[in-house]
Amino acid sequence: MNDKLMRYLDGVFSPYEDSHRVKELKEELYVYLQEKLSDFKNQGHDDETAYRLTIDSIGDVKEIIESISAKTKELQQVIRHDLSMNNLQDADLTGVSVREGKFDASALKGSDFSTSGLSNSSYKCSDLKNVRFDGADLTGATFNMSDLENVRFNGADLTGASFNMSDLKNASFDGANLTEAKFSMSSLGNASFKNCILDNTKFSVSDVSGICFDNLTLNNTLFDKSSLTGTSFRNAVLRNVSFKISFKTKKSISKAIFDGATMDKLTYAVLKGLNADLTNVTVI
Amino acid sequence: MVDNKVSSDLLRGHTDTMILKLLMNGDKYGYEISKLIQANSKSEYELKESTMFSSLKRLENDGNVTSYWGDETQGGRRRYYRITEKGKGTYFDNKKNWEHAKRILDQLL
Numbered sequence: 001m002n003d004k005l006m007r008y009l010d011g012v013f014s015p016y017e018d019s020h021r022v023k024e025l026k027e028e029l030y031v032y033l034q035e036k037l038s039d040f041k042n043q044g045h046d047d048e049t050a051y052r053l054t055i056d057s058i059g060d061v062k063e064i065i066e067s068i069s070a071k072t073k074e075l076q077q078v079i080r081h082d083l084s085m086n087n088l089q090d091a092d093l094t095g096v097s098v099r100e101g102k103f104d105a106s107a108l109k110g111s112d113f114s115t116s117g118l119s120n121s122s123y124k125c126s127d128l129k130n131v132r133f134d135g136a137d138l139t140g141a142t143f144n145m146s147d148l149e150n151v152r153f154n155g156a157d158l159t160g161a162s163f164n165m166s167d168l169k170n171a172s173f174d175g176a177n178l179t180e181a182k183f184s185m186s187s188l189g190n191a192s193f194k195n196c197i198l199d200n201t202k203f204s205v206s207d208v209s210g211i212c213f214d215n216l217t218l219n220n221t222l223f224d225k226s227s228l229t230g231t232s233f234r235n236a237v238l239r240n241v242s243f244k245i246s247f248k249t250k251k252s253i254s255k256a257i258f259d260g261a262t263m264d265k266l267t268y269a270v271l272k273g274l275n276a277d278l279t280n281v282t283v284i
Numbered sequence: 285m286v287d288n289k290v291s292s293d294l295l296r297g298h299t300d301t302m303i304l305k306l307l308m309n310g311d312k313y314g315y316e317i318s319k320l321i322q323a324n325s326k327s328e329y330e331l332k333e334s335t336m337f338s339s340l341k342r343l344e345n346d347g348n349v350t351s352y353w354g355d356e357t358q359g360g361r362r363r364y365y366r367i368t369e370k371g372k373g374t375y376f377d378n379k380k381n382w383e384h385a386k387r388i389l390d391q392l393l
Contacts, residue, residue: 024363025337025341027360027361027363028314028337028362028363029333029337030360031315031360031361031362031363032314032315032333034360035315036315057332057333058333058334060334061333061334063334063338064333064334064337064338064341
């Protein structure tokens with residue numbers, strides 16, 4: 001019966017095993033439960049019933065572990081998982097916390113990371129096709145050379161996140177916070193940016209052709225050597241938006257749509273110099 | 285047993301003080317504390333382990349109690365808790381605050 005108690009505690013403590021204080025708590029609880037179990041047996045309960053009563057009475061053990069976790073640095077480390085080279089296809093990881101987690105070269109196709117805490121996590125050469133990151137905390141996350149086709153980042157916090165050389169075809173960033181986020185050398189064909197925050201967001205050497213930024217407010221957003229054919233800014237507000245156009249992308253800007261947009265004088269002047277079509281634009 | 289959620293919440297809010305009071309009369313280990321609380325309340329209140337251990341760890345973090353391993357030779361070691369001078373001060377403050385609140389509630393209810 002005591003072995004059974006130990007196995008029960010092993011299971012409960014398995015995510016926390018690394019810390020000394022947690023080990024001590026486990027030992028303390030083990031002795032506690034043994035005494036409780038033997039009391040139940042002395043009251044005339046058989047082994048199985050005594051075990052069940054003991055386990056049932058313990059309440060939420062996680063609450064106890066978490067009461068010591070707040071000040072224990074060691075505990076923080078166990079969540080800095082290295083999940084590189086793992087196959088987590090179609091996994092349900094909603095609400096998990098893997099801060100500074102590494103998902104390099106992982107197959108995460110179809111996984112669900114909705115509302116997860118993934119700040120500063122990294123994804124390198126990973127297959128993230130169809131993954132859901134809705135509402136997740138991805139501040140400072142890095143996505144390098146990853147396949148992000150059809151990925152959903154709706155409502156996610158992507159402050160300071162970076163996307164390098166990644167394929168973001170049909171990705172959805174609706175309602176996401178992309179403050180200070182960087183997209184470089186990425187392909188964004190058909191990605192959706194409805195109601196998202198694009199303050200200080202950088203699009204460098206990325207293909208934003210056909211992307212719709214309608215009705216958005218763009219503050220200090222940078223389009224550096226980006227291809228803008230058919231990119232639409234209808235009724236958008238552009239403040240200090242910078243378009244650094246290379247020889248290759250220069251022609252594309254005349255095919256961008258600014259119908260009904262509002263912009264500051266400088267942005268207007270720069271766009272005018274680049275032969276953008278600025279009919280129906282309001283200058284503020 | 286206290287079935288009423290409100291009274292059990294009210295009692296749980298005083299877990300720290302209940303434990304400190306027991307430790308005023310000498311060092312105790314977890315199971316002992318839990319049994320004493322059940323006995324002293326004539327089985328009207330049973331402290332849940334999660335509440336008790338969270339409270340003990342909090343009291344320890346705040347320097348109100350210290351803990352040490354017992355030297356039991358058979359079976360596992362028990363972890364004993366000892367009240368500190370700070371803990372005694374906390375107990376008397378909490379007790380005084382409770383008397384004060386109780387007086388006001390008695391007038392109001």
